[in-house]
Structures are given as C-alpha cells and as structure tokens.
Amino acid sequence: MITLNTGARIRRAAAVGVTSGALLATVVVSAAPAQAVATPSIAAKGGYIMNNATGKTLYTKSADTKRATGSTTKIMTAKVVLSQSNLNLDSKVTIQKAYSDYIVRNNASSARLIVGDKVTVRQLLYGLMLPSGCDAAYALADKFGSGSTRAARVKSFIGKMNTKAKQLGMTNTKFDSFDGISNGSNYSTPRDLTKLASNVMKSSTFRSIVKTKSTKQKVTTKTGGYRYYPWSNTNTLLSNYSGSIGVKTGSGAQAKYCLVFAATRNGKTVIGTVLTSTSASQRESDAKKLLTYGFARLG
Numbered sequence: 545m546i547t548l549n550t551g552a553r554i555r556r557a558a559a560v561g562v563t564s565g566a567l568l569a570t571v572v573v574s575a576a577p578a579q580a581v582a583t584p585s586i587a588a589k590g591g592y593i594m595n596n597a598t599g600k601t602l603y604t605k606s607a608d609t610k611r612a613t614g615s616t617t618k619i620m621t622a623k624v625v626l627s628q629s630n631l632n633l634d635s636k637v638t639i640q641k642a643y644s645d646y647i648v649r650n651n652a653s654s655a656r657l658i659v660g661d662k663v664t665v666r667q668l669l670y671g672l673m674l675p676s677g678c679d680a681a682y683a684l685a686d687k688f689g690s691g692s693t694r695a696a697r698v699k700s701f702i703g704k705m706n707t708k709a710k711q712l713g714m715t716n717t718k719f720d721s722f723d724g725i726s727n728g729s730n731y732s733t734p735r736d737l738t739k740l741a742s743n744v745m746k747s748s749t750f751r752s753i754v755k756t757k758s759t760k761q762k763v764t765t766k767t768g769g770y771r772y773y774p775w776s777n778t779n780t781l782l783s784n785y786s787g788s789i790g791v792k793t794g795s796g797a798q799a800k801y802c803l804v805f806a807a808t809r810n811g812k813t814v815i816g817t818v819l820t821s822t823s824a825s826q827r828e829s830d831a832k833k834l835l836t837y838g839f840a841r842l843g
Contacts, residue, residue, distance in 0.1 A: 593816030614794030660766030754790030
C-alpha cells in the first residue's frame with residue numbers, strides 16, 4: 545500500500561509539473577504578440593504618443609521638430625484660462641464687434657458669436673474647443689489679458705501662454721497668437737503638445753468639454769432675451785475610435801492637418817499628437833494607428 549501511494553504521489557507530481565509547463569508555455573505564447581506589434585507608418589511629418597499615467601514614450605517620429613500647430617494652439621489658450629486664480633466659469637463676457645471683424649478679416653474658423661450677446665467663460669471654452677472658434681479665443685484673450693487697451697490685453701495673454709509653456713517644460717514651443725493664426729513664429733512639436741494636453745487633461749472642466757461631441761449653449765442676447773448656440777466638435781475621432789476622450793484638431797496653410805488626441809481603454813490612457821498630416825481623414829487615420837499601437841504596447 546505504501547508503495548502504491550508513493551507511486552501515485554510521483555504520478556501526481558509529474559502531472560503537476562507537466563501542467564505547470566503547459567501553463568508557462570501558454571503565457572509565453574500569449575505574451576509574444578504584444579512584443580511583436582509592428583511600428584505603424586503615418587502620413588504626418590511628426591508624431592508622438594505616450595502612456596498618460598507614466599509619461600513613458602511609446603512612439604516617436606520627428607517628435608522634437610518644430611512645426612506650425614494651427615488650432616491645436618487653442619489647447620494652451622484653454623490652459624491659461626483654466627489656470628487663472630479665483631476663476632469664475634460662470635462670469636459673462638459681452639461679445640464685441642472686434643471679435644467678429646477678426647473672423648471675417650482672417651477667414652477664420654468661428655463659433656458664430658453674435659455681437660452684444662453675453663456668453664459665460666465656460667461657454668466660450670466650449671466655443672473654443674468644439675467648433676474651434678477663433679472669435680471665442682479672441683474673447684478669452686481679451687477677458688484674461690492685462691492692460692488698458694484690447695491690443696495690450698491680447699499681447700499680455702499671449703505672454704501668459706509662453707510663460708505657461710516654459711513652466712510645463714515645452715522647450716521647443718513658441719506662441720505668437722491666441723488661436724494659431726500665426727505671424728510666422730507660432731510653433732511647437734508633437735512631444736511638447738502631448739505634454740501640454742496631458743497636463744490640461746487633469747482639469748475636469750477641460751476633460752468634460754473636449755469629450756463632448758455636440759452641445760447647445762443658451763446665452764443672453766443684447767436685449768435681454770436668449771438664443772442657443774449649437775456647436776459640434778471638429779474632432780471626429782470621438783465618434784470613430786472606441787474610448788476616445790479628446791482633444792483638439794488643427795489645420796492651416798502651413799500647419800496642414802494636425803490632431804492632439806487621447807483615448808482610454810481598460811483603465812489605460814494613451815495620449816499623443818500628429819502634426820502636418822495630409823488631410824483631415826488622414827490625420828484621423830494616423831491617430832487611430834498610433835492609439836492602437838500604443839494600447840498594444842501597454843498590453
């Protein structure tokens with residue numbers, strides 16, 4: 545009986561050893577695909593993604609080359625506003641003719657703000673980030689800059705944008721505008737813009753705005769009535785990539801097509817930027833490739 549029991553124990557031990565070996569083999573095989581993910585090819589001249597939680601780089605393509613940023617500049621516009629001490633998001637700004645004149649003069653993207661309407665700072669941030677309103681950007685710069693004239697306030701606000709860039713370690717970035725309509729020296733890099741987006745996404749207000757696909761905002765008119773501004777987000781990735789949470793498109797003659805983007809899956813967030821892509825559809829395709837690659841790298 546003792547011999548039989550000993551033999552049974554030996555057989556059981558052998559079986560456990562075989563099972564453990566099989567499990568080990570399974571683990572090795574299943575882990576292999578994550579390591580073997582092919583690095584994607586993108587049309588954009590510059591690209592960068594990172595693990596938002598750790599800041600670890602997951603992909604780079606000319607990530608530190610300075611390029612025109614288009615309306616991705618408005619991420620910094622929002623950051624400066626949200627960094628104001630004692631910020632009241634419900635304070636109202638009266639829309640000035642100068643803002644609409646600016647849109648017409650520059651043939652710029654617009655939130656279609658109407659002169660005399662009273663619009664809250666929070667609503668202006670929606671107008672800034674969803675339809676990419678350069679009029680909303682102008683209103684915010686005028687509101688939060690310092691000085692006795694509008695020109696002085698705008699100059700002051702752009703100064704705040706550059707100060708904030710330095711504070712965030714954006715060493716290859718310079719702003720000469722509040723909206724990306726550049727005088728020739730408005731530039732950043734995929735790495736710097738990703739760093740900025742990661743920082744401002746810590747704001748619950750900003751996160752809530754940039755993940756919004758569309759909204760209707762009720763504002764007070766000059767005569768004391770009200771009207772609604774219907775705004776749709778220019779970031780189509782929100783509808784076309786599962787887990788997408790933001791953040792901002794950009795385009796222009798020099799910038800071509802840009803996108804700062806982020807998505808969360810299984811509790812992990814990948815955040816990144818593509819600059820100087822070839823079309824609106826291609827920048828989205830580039831971002832999708834990089835996000836999928838990033839999540840595969842994270843496992």
